[in-house]
Amino acid sequence: MPNKLLIKDAVLALPSGPMRCDLLCDGHRIVAIGRALEADGAAQFNANGLTLGPGFVDIHVHGGGGYSFFSSDPREVTAYAAWAPRKGVTSLLVSTVGPNADETTAMLASLEPAIGVHSPAAEVLGFHLEGPFLNPARRGAFHPDMLREPVREEFLRYQEAARGHIRQVTFAPELPGALALASAIVVSGATAAIGHTDATLQETNAGFEAGACHVTHLFNAMRPMHQREGGPIVAALLNDDATCELVCDGAHVAPEVLRLAYRALGPNRTVVVTDNLHLAGTNTAMGHFGGLEVEAETGVAKRRDGTIAGSVETMDQHFRNAVRFLGIDLATAFRLTSSNPARVAGAGKRKGLLERGYDADLVLLDGNVEVVATVCRGDLVYLADEGRTA
Ligand SMILES: [Zn+2]
Numbered sequence: 001m002p003n004k005l006l007i008k009d010a011v012l013a014l015p016s017g018p019m020r021c022d023l024l025c026d027g028h029r030i031v032a033i034g035r036a037l038e039a040d041g042a043a044q045f046n047a048n049g050l051t052l053g054p055g056f057v058d059i060h061v062h063g064g065g066g067y068s069f070f071s072s073d074p075r076e077v078t079a080y081a082a083w084a085p086r087k088g089v090t091s092l093l094v095s096t097v098g099p100n101a102d103e104t105t106a107m108l109a110s111l112e113p114a115i116g117v118h119s120p121a122a123e124v125l126g127f128h129l130e131g132p133f134l135n136p137a138r139r140g141a142f143h144p145d146m147l148r149e150p151v152r153e154e155f156l157r158y159q160e161a162a163r164g165h166i167r168q169v170t171f172a173p174e175l176p177g178a179l180a181l182a183s184a185i186v187v188s189g190a191t192a193a194i195g196h197t198d199a200t201l202q203e204t205n206a207g208f209e210a211g212a213c214h215v216t217h218l219f220n221a222m223r224p225m226h227q228r229e230g231g232p233i234v235a236a237l238l239n240d241d242a243t244c245e246l247v248c249d250g251a252h253v254a255p256e257v258l259r260l261a262y263r264a265l266g267p268n269r270t271v272v273v274t275d276n277l278h279l280a281g282t283n284t285a286m287g288h289f290g291g292l293e294v295e296a297e298t299g300v301a302k303r304r305d306g307t308i309a310g311s312v313e314t315m316d317q318h319f320r321n322a323v324r325f326l327g328i329d330l331a332t333a334f335r336l337t338s339s340n341p342a343r344v345a346g347a348g349k350r351k352g353l354l355e356r357g358y359d360a361d362l363v364l365l366d367g368n369v370e371v372v373a374t375v376c377r378g379d380l381v382y383l384a385d386e387g388r389t390a
Contacts, residue, residue: 085122
């Protein structure tokens with residue numbers, strides 16, 4: 001079936017400023033942007049002045065809508081990918097790790113077929129391996145038995161099981177063997193990300209020198225900032241080449257702290273992530289994370305001892321929060337939720353921008369910044385109000 005989709009009369013949130021015009025998708029790509037576009041046989045969507053931006057790219061997500069990536073069942077991933085567009089998400093990295101090396105290897109091998117599938121759903125770009133090479137002192141909600149010192153060969157086995165689809169690995173640079181691991185991650189084509197770390201400023205910088213260029217949920221699960229030992233936070237904020245994840249639910253990090261971090265990071269280095277658990281976007285309050293019970297309350301899921309296990313606010317809410325907390329316009333917010341994370345995931349040449357030749361991954365937002373419709377690779381896969389299509 002030829003699938004052309006013509007979106008009429010949208011306000012494109014472009015870095016150069018808002019532009020009211022049409023956008024034409026042919027197959028899975030954007031092929032034209034301009035005024036009074038016409039296309040024979042194209043399905044038409046009348047946006048009537050809705051904001052149009054690049055779909056959200058969530059590179060740190062463990063599930064949502066009741067589906068969990070701590071599983072060996074690829075249907076959990078495909079079901080999530082079908083659900084996520086209702087929150088504006090059009091691509092993602094599956095963030096996961098197993099309880100031990102054998103199970104991690106088996107999980108990656110069995111989830112791998114869900115990557116790159118051409119279905120009308122969000123595209124799974126690959127894996128974000130969050131662990132097992134993390135510092136137990138900053139483990140967050142991970143069970144200490146899951147964590148180990150870095151072994152380069154172990155990572156290479158994971159990358160092989162994932163058929164090269166691990167796109168990001170979070171590791172603690174102060175652990176023995178971490179710097180050799182960092183260069184192996186980079187050589188394998190993935191992003192080496194510093195996180196769950198008790199590193200000093202110097203140890204963090206050594207991690208950057210070894211190839212790390214990204215920081216996993218800045219502020220959370222890392223040595224806090226001290227005036228005489230800046231630790232990973234100051235090292236990250238001062239490194240102009242490093243991108244940093246911010247969880248923008250308002251609970252992981254106080255809005256004022258997010259705002260301060262954004263002043264240092266700017267629009268090119270900030271990456272909004274959800275760190276969502278399977279409970280996100282559901283009415284369920286109780287669940288499990290890393291073998292431990294968690295309970296959802298005001299935006300986050302917490303363990304019994306109060307440790308935050310992840311966010312339950314979905315990506316659309318993180319986007320609205322970013323606009324409000326950071327005081328930025330919609331086009332800038334799309335850089336934080338779409339183009340910057342696409343780059344970190346190695347998909348910056350085809351995802352995250354409204355440009356000819358880019359994948360037609362689109363989200364339409366109303367005046368309250370609520371998701372009205374989502375297009376995944378040219379397919380209109382979510383429509384909040386069915387009455388809008390012509
Ligand atoms: Zn996480």
